[in-house]
Amino acid sequence: MTVSLLLVVVCAIAAAGYLLGRSRARAASGGDTRKLHSLIGYHGQSVLLFSAVPALILMGAWLILQPMLIEGRVAGQITAADIPEGGSPALVMSDVRRIAEGLDLLGLDAGEMAALGADPAQAGARLAQAGIALGSEIRPNVLAAALDYRRIADGAGLAMTVAVIAAALAGLALSLRRITADYRARNVSERFVLVLFIASSLVAVLTTFGIVASLVVESVHFFRLYPARDFFFSLTWNPQFRGGSDLGIWPLLWGTMYVSLVALLLAVPVGLMSAIYLSEYASGRMRAMVKPAIEILAGIPTIVYGLFALVTVGPFLRDWFAQPMGLGSGSSSVMTAGLVMGIMLIPFVSSLSDDIINAVPQSLRDGSFGLGATRSETVRQVILPAALPGIVGAILLAASRAIGETMIVVMGAGAAAKLDLNPFEAMTTITVKIVSQLTGDTEFASPETLVAFALGMCLFVFTLGLNVIALYVVRKYREQYE
Known part of the structure; x- marks a missing residue:
């Protein structure tokens, strides 16, 4: 399941939770909503938040961590002989990601993937026809790493889909069980709005820190390769x-x-x-x-x-x-x-x-x-x-x-x-x-x-x-x- 489709599913579960929360609150009041601590709209919002927010946080964290973990697993297959002269491991890993994405675009089944894994030249030709540009010629270890990357990514994608939908459904069930006439749903909703305001106010600050950090880290890498004196004092x-x-x-x-x-x-x-x-x-x-x-x-x-x-x-x-x-x-x-x-x-x-x-x-x-x-x-x-x-x-x-x-x-x-x-x-x-x-x-x-x-x-x-x-x-x- 694609990320966009998974997002639609989570939003649909959250919308259903909103309607179910309102119905549950109305039933808990015995038909007289004046007995509720909060308006039924707040009850619906609380169910929506518990259904959507944990699932979306899980999906965001998964999408951030998954590429790093997969690259850490497949990087061991790349040897020094697979790095072109004047190249770097980062460039080879970039080719691994491109090959994996290209194989995904080609829509190959398991048998075709195995056939391509035994013939790097054919794999390069198929990828070139699909418009995938690579930094160097495909080597056997690089192709094997790309195939493993694609296989692990497919499995991780399926696991993410199951985990995110399970989190949304668990949040839906738990939040519905909490609804009673005395449940302070308004406090939950307003507390979430407060957290949202605080997070919004921190976006600019965190973005600035992120920009500065990325510039500093890469600048340090540059000055390790090129003398700072020449950079700051050269007139050419x-x-x-x-x-x-x-x-x-x-x-x-x-x-x-x-x-x-x-x-x-x-x-x-x-x-x-x-x-x-x-x-x-x-x-x-x-x-x-x-x-x-x-x-x-x-x-x-x-x-x-x-x-x-x-x-x-x-x-x-x-x-x-x-x-x-x-x-x-x-x-x-x-x-x-x-x-x-x-x-x-x-x-x-x-x-x-x-x-x-x-x-x-x-x-x-x-x-x-x-x-x-x-x-x-x-x-x-x-x-x-x-x-x-x-x-x-x-x-x-x-x-x-x-x-x-x-x-x-x-x-x-x-x-x-x-x-x-x-x-x-x-x-x-x-x-x-x-x-x-x-x-x-x-x-x-x-x-x-x-x-x-x-x-x-x-x-x-x-x-x-x-x-x-x-x-x-x-x-x-x-x-x-x-």
Whole structure:
């Protein structure tokens, strides 16, 4: 039984439990539901929760642990001779999983599986016809491990189906037996809702810890294979998957900062001035038309911005600025990506700043006007200082968005990793290289692939530093203002 079908079965048992719980509660009250401690709906919810939640937890834990346990059992069949030259055990185990999945897609019976197990060449041909790409030629031990993987996985899947359905039915039976007129079903339901709220609030925290942990672990693996001194101090980025790579971060970091700076130089003034106009000068009718038009920019996919940079902005800057001034002859440049990215960031700065400025109390404006200040003086000396913490947050959000952008940089700035001050030269960013290093049929355990995690860790630390600096500035200003 597939996981999706098993999930449907559990949900059906839980729904049946809800109806049975209501009926059982009504019967326990003798037809007068006023005798119940809780409403019959709470009784139905309690049965539903005891039927579904333990079964779903069991299924989730099983799906997480099953692949690790199976791989631990079949990994012993892989010998050193089965690992290709320059490969790794992880790459061979990846082939084992792919072969097992391919055999499952082929829908072979036990006899056909045994026949394929005796002929690795035929197995490779059948898998190639099914579109299964492997990292190396199938060896007998690898094929035998894949067959065992498939056999154990089938048995484990059947055991999971039985265990999950049994858990759902056991929860249904036990919860129905607990229903009496004095049963506090409402407390059970509300306690579960409380736990759900707590778990939801922890999702963001746990996700952050998971992301950081994965980056740290893989970065440690990278620095075991590649010197940290060369990574942090080299001025050259030249990955060579056959050896002799130079993986210095500075050209990528410079490109990231350069493109982001150009984007912010356009987005921050334009976005902030539009927010001031919409909140302080525009009429209600004008605001109702202009604000949605600006916010439409935030809904345009980044690939569309990339096409706009590639087809329109890049050739325009090349023909009218770069070539006449002798600064470059290509349409891919820092200026192209920065300007288009700045247009994309305008709604982030404008909309957030507009909401923050509107949140400034009207009493501050009235007091300023009462002292004889003009509207522009009120904006400069009262409203902007009061809204500064929120505006800094809006600018920080735009900066984080610019640093993490990929598609516009790929299509607008190119992929050249170099240190240059010319804004009409092609450069690249950290995010672009993270994508390029993790795509393709490359060995995951190589430094050229693991460097993506080190780049991601540096990017995370960089953005975290921006947040700390912004928080320090905001707190310092608030102390002066208050």
